[in-house]
Amino acid sequence: MSISQLSLTDFRNLQSITLDFHPTINLISGDNGSGKTSLLEAIFILCQARSFRTHHLKRTIQHDKNGFLLFGRFNDYKAGLSKTADKFDIRVNGEAIKRRSILVNKTPINIVNTDSLDLITGSPQQRRQYLDWCMFHVEQSYNQHWQKYQHALKQRNKLLKSRKDLKLLEYWDDYLINPSIVLQAYRENYCGEIEQQVKSELSELLQDVNIGLKYLQGWHSSMSLKESLNKNRERDIRSGFTNTGIHRDNIQILADGYPAADVLSRGQLKRLSLALLIAALKILKQKSGRQLILLVDDLRAEMDGLAQERVYESLLAIGLQLFITNIEPHVPEAIKGKDFKMFHVEHGMIKTRKFS
Numbered sequence: 052m053s054i055s056q057l058s059l060t061d062f063r064n065l066q067s068i069t070l071d072f073h074p075t076i077n078l079i080s081g082d083n084g085s086g087k088t089s090l091l092e093a094i095f096i097l098c099q100a101r102s103f104r105t106h107h108l109k110r111t112i113q114h115d116k117n118g119f120l121l122f123g124r125f126n127d128y129k130a131g132l133s134k135t136a137d138k139f140d141i142r143v144n145g146e147a148i149k150r151r152s153i154l155v156n157k158t159p160i161n162i163v164n165t166d167s168l169d170l171i172t173g174s175p176q177q178r179r180q181y182l183d184w185c186m187f188h189v190e191q192s193y194n195q196h197w198q199k200y201q202h203a204l205k206q207r208n209k210l211l212k213s214r215k216d217l218k219l220l221e222y223w224d225d226y227l228i229n230p231s232i233v234l235q236a237y238r239e240n241y242c243g244e245i246e247q248q249v250k251s252e253l254s255e256l257l258q259d260v261n262i263g264l265k266y267l268q269g270w271h272s273s274m275s276l277k278e279s280l281n282k283n284r285e286r287d288i289r290s291g292f293t294n295t296g297i298h299r300d301n302i303q304i305l306a307d308g309y310p311a312a313d314v315l316s317r318g319q320l321k322r323l324s325l326a327l328l329i330a331a332l333k334i335l336k337q338k339s340g341r342q343l344i345l346l347v348d349d350l351r352a353e354m355d356g357l358a359q360e361r362v363y364e365s366l367l368a369i370g371l372q373l374f375i376t377n378i379e380p381h382v383p384e385a386i387k388g389k390d391f392k393m394f395h396v397e398h399g400m401i402k403t404r405k406f407s
């Protein structure tokens with residue numbers, strides 16, 4: 052879905068306001084510290100019920116206020132969130148929901164910012180989350196398998212920690228193995244598709260570097276998961292948790308056959324991280340046909356002009372709802388001649404800007 056309207060009250064430094072957005076391109080300008088990232092954060096929270104900037108949502112409540120209110124109109128639903136120091140209320144179409152995933156499922160949203168590089172240089176968990184995000188929104192059964200897997204892993208770890216009823220381990224092993232096989236097959240498959248997309252469609256962004264993605268399973272490649280769990284049982288009991296499994300899977304990102312994080316320049320890494328994200332967005336859009344939101348925070352500070360234009364061209368071709376921040380009211384070449392909306396933020400005050 053795309054968001055057509057946002058109302059915010061007592062959120063970060065922003066003055067309470069209702070904004071109508073453009074269905075495809077929204078450009079946001081303003082000096083450093085004016086509140087641009089905060090506006091993107093409000094949109095993100097309305098889709099995800101969490102922030103990309105802090106684990107403590109209460110930090111986003113305006114200083115000296117009791118709580119924030121966010122309200123969003125999407126194509127076919129309305130979302131309302133209210134957060135005080137000790138309460139977080141999520142409503143969809145006016146009804147309180149208990150499970151965050153009901154909201155999260157509705158509108159896929161992602162962000163490009165200075166942290167995007169972590170996809171390559173960060174921990175394996177970040178790469179798994181990247182793949183999982185894409186599959187979560189495309190494959191209806193993915194979430195069910197994921198829940199089963201999480202449940203089995205939790206129970207198994209509980210047993211290992213307590214060291215009681217260890218004979219039940221075998222039982223939980225089977226529960227762990229079944230969803231693992233399905234989830235891993237999905238992940239491997241998507242990994243291959245992303246690699247294909249990057250190679251075929253995004254090679255210009257990467258210039259002459261030959262990119263490869265290699266899926267590495269979280270246990271020895273010569274063994275089945277069952278064999279690995281059996282072999283590591285003593286070790287698992289000693290450490291009190293499950294040492295091998297798909298929670299240890301990794302995606303190795305290679306540039307000309309070498310680990311990309313070790314050999315590429317920072318500029319190349321930035322372009323590669325964007326290419327990977329664009330590939331995932333494309334696959335998500337193609338497979339699900341869903342409307343997606345992408346927030347692009349200060350790309351100009353991150354990338355040279357030509358590379359930026361390539362990024363915008365690719366993004367526009369996918370057909371997303373874009374929110375793009377920049378310090379100056381800059382209109383990328385790729386966007387000129389298209390219909391868009393522009394906003395300007397000054398000391399927390401957001402104004403719709405006329406552009407000619």
Ligand SMILES: Nc1ncnc2c1ncn2[C@@H]1O[C@H](COP(=O)(O)OP(=O)(O)O)[C@@H](O)[C@H]1O
Pocket residue numbers: 062063064065081082083084085086087088089090110111112113114
């Ligand atoms: N909870 C809050 N209440 C009030 N102001 C805040 C809060 N959190 C951050 N700020 C302030 O909001 C301002 C805007 O931040 P930000 O959105 O990151 O600006 P920009 O992205 O335009 O550089 C910062 O000056 C920051 O100090």
Ligand SMILES: [Mg+2]
Pocket residue numbers: 084087088089348349
């Ligand atoms: Mg910012």
